[in-house]
Amino acid sequence: MINLETPEYIKNLTSGINNLAKTVLRPISRKYDEEEHTYPKELDMFRGMQILGRPKKKKKEGEENKSGSEGKPKKGVNLSTVAIIEEMCWGDAGLLLSIPNAGLGNAAIAAVATDEQMERFGKMWAAMAITEPGAGSDSGSITTTAVLDGDEWVLNGEKIFVTCAERSDCVVVWATVDKKAGKAGIKSFVVEKGRPGFKLEHLEHKLGIRASDTGTFVLDNCRIPKDNILGSPEVKTGTEGFKGVMKTFDNTRPLVASMATGIARAAVDYTREKIEESGIKLDYSKNPNNVSSIEKEFYLMEAHLEAMRLLTWRAAWMADNELFNNTEASMSKAKAGRYATLITQKACELLGPIGYTRDELPEKWMRDSKIMDIFEGTGQIQHLIVARNVLEMSSKELK
Ligand SMILES: Cc1cc2nc3c(=O)[nH]c(=O)nc-3n(C[C@H](O)[C@H](O)[C@H](O)COP(=O)(O)OP(=O)(O)OC[C@H]3O[C@@H](n4cnc5c(N)ncnc54)[C@H](O)[C@@H]3O)c2cc1C
Known part of the structure; x- marks a missing residue:
């Protein structure tokens, strides 16, 4: 039978978070709506708190999937995360998007990074850059390129409307390694701030979520290490890679x-x-x-x-x-x-x-x-x- 009651562990979790939303976020909600582009320093208290859930540990080879083995549904990080986010956004959505180390790029890294990459990028604040002037909804048509040159990838292109553009430590950039391969050639790369040829061009003035900084990046012969690619560099035929x-x-x-x-x-x-x-x-x-x-x-x-x-x-x-x-x-x-x-x-x-x-x-x-x-x-x-x-x-x- 479907039970639509909120589980007890979620109730306990959300009552604590609601208190934070009420006492920390609501009081500064209007302030950072007015002071667009100013980093809300009050959010420093969330640094290292892993408020938006922990990246899932990868299963070792041969390890059994224990979920559902006794026919029981699993308590998990996704359900607690959506419950926490609802509470935080009840407080203020722009501020939630400004919480250190909780960018969309962090989710992408957590999903596919190797242990070594997790070691290097896991503690960074990561933004996510897919959208380009000529590619929004149709993300398969991006034109930013990544070319392997010795031990480095060389990236060229422009990324617009990137959330956490200024405040993040690195950006997960989507680029194609082979335009002829279409969607199969699209890969994601971690570009750390300070890499030569990686420039934040400007920040946007927005209608809403004004506490969150949104900006445009230009990649002009930007060089990053070969192993900053997330996932395999191999271009598989069909659309498996892009999927x-x-x-x-x-x-x-x-x-x-x-x-x-x-x-x-x-x-x-x-x-x-x-x-x-x-x-x-x-x-x-x-x-x-x-x-x-x-x-x-x-x-x-x-x-x-x-x-x-x-x-x-x-x-x-x-x-x-x-x-x-x-x-x-x-x-x-x-x-x-x-x-x-x-x-x-x-x-x-x-x-x-x-x-x-x-x-x-x-x-x-x-x-x-x-x-x-x-x-x-x-x-x-x-x-x-x-x-x-x-x-x-x-x-x-x-x-
Ligand atoms: C504040 C803000 C923050 C953002 N943050 C990020 C970020 O962090 N990283 C990032 O990569 N991007 C980000 N974006 C970009 C956002 O993801 C894109 O704006 C969005 O995907 C839509 O793309 P577009 O603006 O190019 O619109 P278009 O793709 O040009 O679409 C224009 C309109 O046409 C409609 N449309 C398009 N194709 C179809 C279709 N096949 N059928 C029916 N309707 C269609 C769309 O629904 C839309 O209404 C952000 C945007 C904003 C405004």
């Missing part, structure tokens, strides 16, 4: 979905408080046709929020139990990304003037939520992935 890189998204999309859920929950909680202060008593036993329009709209916000969380937790739980979750990861991102924007907008609508003033946070949540439907693949791209999987069609057949 490997794309698998990172199956882990990171539920993380973005949980960010969206956290922001939306902040808006729902705030709206509930104001509705109750105005004297309306929320009564879930009433027939939906006998409630005021404000109550009805609010119950819908809550219902969508619940659906966002359940889809996200399912995708994360599947990852923990080593089940292929490509469809479910995209479903969670599509639903949560879209509905975070709708819920936060609805909150501003129901709240009237306090939903619009900069004295309060709802207008900020509305701005912060929009990115959740854009990065790590837009909502349209998530729908495309789900449709391809359901209809069993390839990316060539359904574009």
Whole structure:
């Protein structure tokens, strides 16, 4: 039987994190929205805390997969991470993205690095650079090149909209080692800050998540050691290699979905408080046709929020139990990304003037939520992935 109750260990974990979100993030939320590009030094307290889960230990050859061996689901790092992220983003999503050593590049490194690479890069703050001026949603069409020259790779190209651009210690850069091979030629490389030819060009001024720094890098004959490549340098025929890189998204999309859920929950909680202060008593036993329009709209916000969380937790739980979750990861991102924007907008609508003033946070949540439907693949791209999987069609057949 499916049990939809929150597990006890998650409840214990999230109550502590919620306290941090309330006492550390909320009080500085507006400050760093106003002071864009300033590093929130208050976040130094999170250094070394591994707040976003520990990289999974790789199984040794011949080692049995113990998960599910007794038919029991596994408690895992993905489910606890999405629960933690929701709490932190209830506090502030831009600040969550600014927590040291918790970049998307760190997830990519943890997923594929060798023990030796883990030793070198595991403690660094790693950003992730895929997007280029001519390649966003279609990440298979990137044009940044990597050419092996003796013991070094030489990288050339431009990467835009990189989160944690200034603050990170290194960047996981996607580049092609063989343009003719198409997607199969795409590999990821760790480029440490300070490497010759690696330059942060500028930072963006943004609508939301303004506490997070987003920037453009130019790679101009940038030289990195040969063993900074993540995974095998071999170009396999077909798209197997590229599928490997794309698998990172199956882990990171539920993380973005949980960010969206956290922001939306902040808006729902705030709206509930104001509705109750105005004297309306929320009564879930009433027939939906006998409630005021404000109550009805609010119950819908809550219902969508619940659906966002359940889809996200399912995708994360599947990852923990080593089940292929490509469809479910995209479903969670599509639903949560879209509905975070709708819920936060609805909150501003129901709240009237306090939903619009900069004295309060709802207008900020509305701005912060929009990115959740854009990065790590837009909502349209998530729908495309789900449709391809359901209809069993390839990316060539359904574009
Ligand atoms: C604040 C911020 C932070 C970011 N951080 C990072 C980061 O850390 N690393 C990184 O690599 N990138 C990052 N990005 C880039 C982000 O991932 C891309 O913006 C996103 O993937 C969309 O790509 P694009 O902007 O080129 O849009 P395009 O691909 O040009 O798409 C434009 C529109 O067309 C739609 N569309 C495109 N193709 C299709 C299709 N086949 N079917 C239907 N609709 C389609 C899209 O959904 C979108 O609505 C960030 C972006 C922002 C704004």
